[in-house]
Amino acid sequence: MSSFTGTGRLVRLAIRRDRIQLPLWILGTALFVPIVVASVRDRFPTDADRIEILRSAVASPALLVLRMAPTGASEGAMIMFSLLTYAAVLAGFMSTLAVVRHTRQNEETGRSEMVGATVVGRHAGLTAALIVVAGANIVLGGLVALALIGYDQPVAGSVGAGAGIAGAGLVFAGIAAIAAQIAQTSRAANGIAAAVVGVAYVLRGLGDALGQVQPDGYTVVSAWPTWLSPIGWVTEMRQYEGDRWWVLLLPLVTVVASVAVAFALTARRDVGMGMIQPRPGPAQATPALLSPLGLAWRLQRGTLFGWGVAMVVYGVAVGSLSQTVEDALGDNQGSVDTINKLAGGSNVDLMDAFFAAMMAIYGAMAAAYVVQALMRPRAEESSGAAEAVLATGTGRLTWLASHVAVAVGGAVLLLVLAGASTGLVAGLTGSDVGGNLVDLTGAALVQLPATLTLAGFAIAAFGLLPRLSVGLAWAAFTVSLIVGQLGELLGLPQAVRDISPFTHVPAVPAASATALPLIALTAVALALGAAGLALFRRRDIAL
Template sequence: MSAFTGTARLVRLAIRRDRIQLPLWIAGTAVFVPIVVASVRDRFPTEADRVEILRSATESPALLVLRTAPTGASEGAMIMFSLLTYVAVLAGLMSTLAVVRHTRQNEETGRSEMVGATVVGRHAGLTAALVVVAGANLVLGGLIALALIGYGQPAAGSIGAGAGIAAVGIVFAGVAAVAAQITQSSRAANGIAAAVVGVAYVVRGLGDALGDRQPDGYTVVSAWPTWLSPIGWVTEMRQYEGDRWWVLVLPLVTFAASVGVAFALTVRRDVGMGMVPDRRGPARATPALLSPLGLAWRLQRGTLLGWTVAMVAYGAAVGSLSQTVQDALGENEGTADTIAKLAGGGNADLMDAFFAAMMAIYGAMAAGYVVQALMRPRSEEAGGPAEAVLATGTGRLTWLASHLAVAVGGAAVLLVAAGAATGLVDGLSSGGAGGKVLDMTGAALVQLPAALILAGFAVAVFGLLPRLAVGLAWAAFTVSLIVGQLGELLGLPQAVRDISPFTHVPAVPAASATALPLIALTAVAVALGAAGLALFRRRDLVL
């Protein structure tokens, strides 16, 4: 028996387990191609239109951080400028979640030990996970390439776009494979892998923002940090503007190296253990752990701490960019128009519109934390700890409501931290730090009701469809993020944009905070959460 014996059967098992989740991820990601193509053709039908908006973008570091460095004014290059980095992030998240689900989660729940008792090689499980995820990324890349070709884009650039997206997804699959060997829990592995995706996006954004604007005024050559990021590699392929195929060597080499490291670590640890074992807890529990709320806080505090650090760092970065953005807004009407659209339109002060756009991003980040935190009850249910807790005097509603309370409170903490960091850094550079901290903190907290909608939805699907809860909750977050945050820029109809709760949040500080939409969003969130609690109370535990 070799180390890979049984791989084919485990591949079939993994495909069966993911027969719903992976197709949803692939279809939900690929569907943005026709949306963006239609938006580009409607809003920028001529090269002159595209040159004008790209010249605006090259003068705004904040926009380059969010998008990427523009490489040309052709229709295909404009589509890549509008689409590429977001799809790369989605491909990365799809890959990391799937790899961890079929490796570390299987060990955590005992499935790997049961399967390993049969004729299965040591590397079969990890290999099967990588094969399935690599295949999913190839399908995604193929769909993207075919969609672009079908819309009349050059074949070489279209295939390059699909290949680049597939490659970046495969790279992050390798990252997740290593993370699954290091940690002893699936949550920690998912956290590490997702953090790497986030860092890759930020590093790419930093390299693009620091890039050199070319004499034509509408293209940028990225700085060296972009080459440190897998997401930067796919943008540096310059689809439709040179098609640098040799860049694909970087993700392929990185994937091979990470898989080699993962295989090496696999044979150096026991099944169910990680290279970094969990720390032993204190001999005696604190009084707080006698309550379900205290237990939920103990389980969630590490996740909240990580998100808080990230939000403070991002908020400080936004505050430090305020003067640069103000200069760009004062000099270029196109940049100002784009910022205003990110903030939801209107004729407000341009700096207020910029901060409103950033507050919307804070709201999306807080919603991401909420979804991650409220998937903890599902992992507890599937892994068995929930059964042990609920076998005591702890009621179902109390147990789930405790996790919900920690998630909601954590979202508020994140928004306060990000808003205060933005106001403090901006105030230190321009004066009036105290007032700006209060203003930015209040503006950030306005985003809380939209995040609560995602919390309510996560609880509702957990109560109704527990096996699909993770996929549906993250799908709802992705749709809300793309439609709500970028719907105006993509030219989506208002009826489509209204699907996202972020669309209904007042664009503070660019607009006044009105109570009605905030109350309505909160009421919907409460109704969804209550429905989820009631459904969970009436169903059996599901592994």
């Protein structure tokens, strides 16, 4: 028997398990192509229109961090400017979640040990996971390329866009394969892989923001940090503006190297164990662990601490940029219009619009934390830990409600930290520390109802479809983020934008905090959460 015996059967098993999740990821990502193409053609039909908005973008480093460095004013290049980095990030998350699900999660739940007792080679599980994820990325890249070609874009650039997105997904799949060998839990492995995706996005954004503006005034040559990022490699292919195919060598070499490292680590560890062992706990548990709420806090506190640090750092950065934004961009109408669109389309004071746009980002970050925190009950259930807890005197509703309470309380804390750090630093760099502190903390908390709506959806998905809940919750977050936060910039129809709870949140401080949409969102969140609790109470434990 070789180390790869049984790979084919495990591939079929993985496809059977992912028959819903992977198609949703692929189709959901590919569908952004027609949306973006329609938006570009409607809003920027001529080269002059595209050059005007790109010059405004070049003058706003924050927008380059969100998008990418512009490479040209053709229709295809404008589509890439609006789409490429987001598609690469989605491909990365699709790949990392799938690889961990079919490797480390199988070991954590005992599936790998059961399968390994049959005629299956040591490397078969990892190989099957990588084959399935590679196929998913190839299909995604192919659909993106075909969609672009169908909209009369040049074939070379379209194929380059699809190949670049698929390449980014494969790079992150290889990184997730290594993370699955290092970490001993699927949660830790997913955390490592997600952190790498986040760092890659930040490096690409930093390199693009620090890039050199060309004499034409609307294209940028990225700085060196972009070349350290797999997402940056996608943008540096310069689709429709030179089509640098040689850049694909970078993801190819990285994939080969990372997969080789993952296989080497697989051969050096025991099944179920990670290369890094978790720290042993104290000899005696604290009294807080005697309650379900204390246990939920113990399981969730590390995640909350990490998000809290990120929110404070981001808040300090935004607060310190406030005076710079007003001084540097106040006379640039294009930049003012862009910030207004990020703030929901309000034509108001530049600083109010800037802070409103930043509050929307804080809301998205808090929502990401809530979704991650509310997926912890599913991890506990699939690993069997929840069954052990529920075998005691702890009731189902008490157990799940404890995790919900920690997640919701954590979201409130994160928004307070973000708003307070922004207001404090903005006040210190300008004036009126107390006023900024109170106003911006309140503005951040206005985002809470939208965050709670996604929390309610995650709870409902966990109660109704536990095995699909992780994919559904993250898909809802992704759609809400892109449609709600970037819908105005992308020119999406209002009916489409209304799908996102973020669309209905008042753009405070650029607009007044009206009570009706906040009450409505909170009511929807409570209804979804109550439905999820009731469904969980009635269903069987799903491993």
